[in-house]
Amino acid sequence: MNLPADHIRLLFGLKLRQLRIDRGLSVSELAQQSGLSISYVTEIEKGRKYPKADKISALANAMQVDYDTLVSLKLSKKLEPISDLIRSKFLTEIPLELFGIDPSDLLELLAEAPAKVSAMIRTFMDIALSYNMSVERLYLTMLRSYQELHDNYFPDIEADADRFLNEFSPSTGAASPQPVPEALLNNLLKTRYNIRIDYFDPLTHPELVSLRSFFRPESQTLHLNAGLTAEQRSFILAREVGFQFMNLKNRPYTYSWVEVDSFEQVLNNYKASYFASAILIRRDVLVARLSELFNRDTWSNEDFLQLITDFESTPERFFYRLSNVLPSHFGVDQLFFYRFNHTPGQTAFQLTKEMHLSRQQGPRSIVNEHFCRRWIAWTILQELQFLQQNKGFDGTLCRAQFSEYADSGQQYLLISVAHAFQPHFQQNMSVSMCFAVNDTLKQKMKFLAPPHDVRALTNIPFRIVNQTCERCGIFDCRERVASPSVLQKKRQFEATKKAMEALR
Structure with missing residues (x-):
């Protein structure tokens, strides 16, 4: 693989630094023995300079290694993860500036603390391998963060x-x-x-x-x-x-x-x-129609569904367009979006897309745990399955729900739309947008404005929820599908800590 010049400089600097440390030399000692200045050796180790052949020979002689060994791009076992990173597409293909990262700063970080960064990179790689994370999935995760x-x-x-x-x-x-x-x-x-x-x-x-x-x-x-x-x-x-x-x-x-x-x-x-x-979905038209909808005294699932129909849009595309204009034109930026797929007759629900603009608590993808079945995103799929199997229903459902976390008390307004998805696969899909109930949301949505209490609104059901069954302390929950194993381990650990304190 042909590496960019700055990556070759970094590899050489990392290797020089590791060899120097392995031989117990300080920067000043290496500089003195090679006849180079301290500042120049420092610039080399940070990947900012690549020495000429005569200076490489002087450095090799000072550390008693062959010239070819020093210029080889092969790093020691300790630095292999960094070598893998540099040789991968990450540094050359990911536009780090999109995330506010100067590529030169990242290279300097690698040079300043290679062992610690190497351990961190190895950890990330092991996690990715453990969960079978493909390069494509990594790219999509980075896009979502962007x-x-x-x-x-x-x-x-x-x-x-x-x-x-x-x-x-x-x-x-x-x-x-x-x-x-x-x-x-x-x-x-x-x-x-x-x-x-x-x-x-x-x-x-x-x-x-x-x-x-x-x-x-x-x-x-x-x-x-x-x-x-x-x-x-x-x-x-x-x-x-x-x-x-x-x-x-x-x-x-x-x-x-x-x-x-x-x-x-x-x-x-x-x-x-x-x-x-x-x-x-024209921005100006959508903003005008949303303003009219939000200015009503009551919420209507049917009117919201009609709005999607008026724009001749799929529910997913409409929700995604909402995520563009709500933060920018209404100041409603504490929200998240997700999509679930469900095969009728099965108990599993697959989270197939998510995006979180909210930095607060909210349902996220968690491996090997069962999402709380009290959220409307799941119950609407169960309702759709019932209507399809018993009533011959082939349309689209819209439901709203107020959800309050049992642990934190944080409240959300959730709007969910479900319909048949890919009939040849016999799957249904729900797409949902969830809004943190705060002062901004109450100002923008008239039906939430004081003195309204979300618990008292008759046209939107209210439910206590949690994140997953494994983390939930609502022990009389009829929807529970797994024991609260994570919560029990957490409480056991807290009890152990208290017992240790008591012994003191």
Whole structure:
């Protein structure tokens, strides 16, 4: 692998420093014995300088090692994790500046405390291996962190979407959603970007059933799954327009299962998807409609569901667009979003997507534990299963709930929508957005404003909840599916500490 010059400098500096320490030499002693200045040796060890051949020879002689041993890029066992990191795609492909990290600062940190950083990196790698974390999953986790850092609102992409709408689909009024017509998207792809659109039948190509689309750059062809709904099809076409309109060259070619080679592809896929949502759900119209909905005296599940229908959107895309505008235009930034999949007849629920803008307590993905079944995100799936099996229901449900954590007392307003997802897989899906009940939320949502008490609202049920069964102390819970093993261990540990204190 050809490494960048700064990485080679760092590897050389780390190796020199470790050899010096192994031989019990200080920086000044090595400088004196090699005939170099202390400051120059320090710059080498920090990866800022790479010495010329004569100076490398002087350093090798001072530490009694061969020239070739010193210039070899192979590090000692202690530094292998750092070597693996430097040789991996992480430092070359992850745009660290997106997270406010100067790459030179990271390299300096590696040089300053290589043993400690090496141990930390090895720990992270072991955790990733233990939970079978793929590179793709790591990229998606980093993307989610990037979204959360920016409250999932990106003015530059919003500006691109506005520029597109002004040019191709100007609004005729703030009261009407008027999504960009599918015909317009089709026409733009064909005439402006010379992209051919073709359809494949998942029934005759069952190996492609999980794909909604894939793009073949060599023939400039966008292949669409013929079984897509109108909403799904419009989004994929808008996403492809986003790639072209924003000139995002390094991109994945598949959707919704995304095969990627780099973090840049994941990031560009997100940018194109954000753009698609922004042109299909206009920001100004959404803000106006939400303001009207929030200004009502009572909450209506049916009106919220109608709002999604008016925008001709899927529930998931609508919730995600909410996560863009609520923090930026309403100041409601203590929220989180998640999606669960459920196969009717089974007891397991799979958390398949999550994003947390709230820094407070909230349900998160926890390995080998069972989520509290009192949250509306699960009960709505159980209700949907019952209606499908007993009433022939094939529509969409919307439910709201106030949830209060049994331990902390933190209250949340949760809005959840459930519907059939991928009928050929016989799965249902719920998407939910959860808002921390605080002063900001009460100011924005009239039905929460004082003197309203969330426990007393008749049209929104109130429930005491927890995070997982394993951590929950509500012992008379009818929904419990596992013993409170984590809580019991915690209490046992606290009892042991008290007993030890008593012995003193």
